[in-house]
Amino acid sequence: MRASAPISRINSGNDELAEMLRRLDAECRNCAPLTPLKCITRCNVWKLKNELRRLRQTMGKPNFIKDLFNVLKNETRLHILNAIVKGSYSVDQLQQKLKKAGYMHSQDTINEEYLRPLMSVGLAAEVRDEYYATMFGGRLTELLGNFPEFANVLPAHSECYEEALLGALLAGSKTLQEVKTLISPIIVSRVLKRLKTADLIETPEEREYVFFFKSRRDPKKEILSDTERKVYDNIPEKGISVKKLAEKTGLSVRRIYKYLRGLKGKKLVFTRKTPRSYSLTAKGKKLAYLLQELQNLVEETWSSSEQVVRSEKS
The missing domain is CATH 1.10.460 (Topoisomerase I; domain 2)
Incomplete structure (x- = not known):
C-alpha cells in the first residue's frame, strides 16, 4: 500500500x-x-x-x-x-x-x-x-x-572548493592572487583547470594581459605618419590590448605591433602587464546562482x- x-x-x-x-x-x-x-x-x-x-x-x-x-x-x-x-x-x-x-x-x-x-x-x-x-x-x-x-x-566526493570559488566569482572577476586567498595555493591550479575544462570560468588570452598606454609626452613634439597618428589616437586613457586596438583601427595585429614599436621609440606610449584574472562564463554564472539558491x-x-x-x- x-x-x-x-x-x-x-x-x-x-x-x-x-x-x-x-x-x-x-x-x-x-x-x-x-x-x-x-x-x-x-x-x-x-x-x-x-x-x-x-x-x-x-x-x-x-x-x-x-x-x-x-x-x-x-x-x-x-x-x-x-x-x-x-x-x-x-x-x-x-x-x-x-x-x-x-x-x-x-x-x-x-x-x-x-x-x-x-x-x-x-x-x-x-x-x-x-x-x-x-x-x-x-x-x-x-x-x-x-x-x-x-x-x-x-567532481563528486570533493571538498567543494570549486563550488566555493564559483560563489566568490559572482561578486566579480578575481586575479590569481585573490583566488589564492580563497583557496589553498597548493590546489588552486587543479581547481581552476577543472572549472575551465567544464566551461564555467574564463580568462583572457595571454596577449590580453599586456596593455598599451599613452605617456605624458606631447605628441606635437614628434612627427607622426597618418597611420601612427591613427594608432595613437585610438589608445584610450585606461589603456588597450593589441587585439582591441587592431579591432578599433582595422589594422592587422602585426602592423599594430610595428607602429607601437615606433611610438614606444618616440616615448609616446608605454606598456603595462595586468594580472591574470578569472571570471564566470554564462554557464558558470547560471551554476553559481543555483548554488546560491x-x-x-x-x-x-x-x-x-x-x-x-x-x-x-x-
Whole structure:
C-alpha cells in the first residue's frame, strides 16, 4: 500500500516556508481530530513539523553543505529523487523504474548507494518500506530543474572548493592572487583547470594581459605618419590590448605591433602587464546562482526549524 501523500507535494506557491508554517499552524489550532493517532498519521502539519525537527539535526552538522552538494552530484540519485517527489515507492518499484531509464542496479545497491545518501541529507524519508521526497527534497528538486547537468559538471566526493570559488566569482572577476586567498595555493591550479575544462570560468588570452598606454609626452613634439597618428589616437586613457586596438583601427595585429614599436621609440606610449584574472562564463554564472539558491533554501529551512522549536517551547 502506498504511504500517505508526501510533504514535498504540499503546494506553497511562492510563499516562504515560514509563512506556510504559520498558515498550517492556524489550521492545526482549529482542527479537532477524533483520536491522537489520526492526527499523527494524517495531519500534514504534524508531518511537516516532525520533518523540520529531523532536518534541524541533520543540517546542524558542520559539513552539511559539502555533504549535500556531494550527494547531489550523482545522476542516479537525482533520477530517484525526481521519481519520489511525485509519490512514494518501494525499492522494488524504484528498481523497475531505473531499469526503464537504463540503470541496472541491485536492490541492495539502490538502497545503500542511492537512497541512504539521499536520506542522510534530509532529501528523502521512508515509511513502511516506501520512500518519498521530503519537503526539503521537493523544493530542492525544483531548483535543480534549472540546471539539468548539475550531477556531472563538478567532481563528486570533493571538498567543494570549486563550488566555493564559483560563489566568490559572482561578486566579480578575481586575479590569481585573490583566488589564492580563497583557496589553498597548493590546489588552486587543479581547481581552476577543472572549472575551465567544464566551461564555467574564463580568462583572457595571454596577449590580453599586456596593455598599451599613452605617456605624458606631447605628441606635437614628434612627427607622426597618418597611420601612427591613427594608432595613437585610438589608445584610450585606461589603456588597450593589441587585439582591441587592431579591432578599433582595422589594422592587422602585426602592423599594430610595428607602429607601437615606433611610438614606444618616440616615448609616446608605454606598456603595462595586468594580472591574470578569472571570471564566470554564462554557464558558470547560471551554476553559481543555483548554488546560491540551494544555500538560501538550506538557510530558510533552518530558520523554519528554529520557528518550530520556539513555538513548542512557548
